[in-house]
Amino acid sequence: MSHDPLTGQESSGGLTVKVPLIPEEGTAGEWTVDPARFAEGAHPIALTGPVSLAGSLYKAGSAVNFQGRMAATLALECSRCLAPFTLPVEGEVNTVFLPAEEEGVKAEEPDAESIDAQLYEGDEIDLFIPLRDQVALAIPMRPLCREDCKGFCPQCGVNLNEKSCACVTPTGDPRLAALKKFIR
Ligand SMILES: [Zn+2]
Ligand SMILES: [Zn+2]
Structure with a gap:
């Protein structure tokens, strides 16, 4: 009954994928992510509803490529009139996951010259990290409730x-x- 054999855990709502479960020919998946996850951390992102992510995964040696798209609705405050407003955003989420042990660096120190690369440890990758980055990038520097506010x-x-x-x-x-x- 689970539509997502990759995660194995439907109830977790997580975005982790077991690398050994990705078939050699690749696979596709869709995820719906609780907005509460984006409200955590040092730079919380306010959203009006769940974030959707859809994309495909394929392996290249020990690396895992993810190519997908996200869609979210940001809850923002106008930088001019302070009125709250919502802004639907979408964008590509493209990442390559590299195994940390083969890179010879710790997972806490990702390669600065390839910002779209994520290191993974063990046999699991976490799509939440690149997804969160892309949603954060979609936030306007100076949000405006309308162009001519x-x-x-x-x-x-x-x-x-x-x-x-x-x-x-x-x-x-x-x-x-x-x-x-x-x-x-
Ligand atoms: Zn006046
Ligand atoms: Zn305004």
């Missing part, structure tokens, strides 16, 4: 998306502001 007035603080105000100049002097309107 007007943000707050620096003078009076009203949300300019909702209403306009009389502030025109940095002085904030309403009489001068009114005057400048006419000069323009």
Whole structure:
């Protein structure tokens, strides 16, 4: 009944795959990942629902290639008006897993020159690591609730998306502001 013979554990909801169970011709899989997993750690990612991942795995010697796509919906706060909004994102997740013991380096120190490579120990790879990286990369540096968000007035603080105000100049002097309107 399990649709995912690779993990063997349907209930875990994990993204670990037993390397010996990957057939030589490769295999494909789909995963649905609990958003709570992304809320953990030093750089939590807020999501509105589960993250989906689909892709194919194939072995090349002791290396394992994963090529797939992810889709998620980020829960963000506008950098201009602070309004909460959601942003659907998707992207490729391409990684090669290399066995740590053959690299001669510890798993805590992945090869810096190949950021898409992950080291794995034992006979299990964890797709969560590259998935999390890709979801993190999809977060905009300056999230905007919409392209033309007007943000707050620096003078009076009203949300300019909702209403306009009389502030025109940095002085904030309403009489001068009114005057400048006419000069323009
Ligand atoms: Zn905004
Ligand atoms: Zn204002």
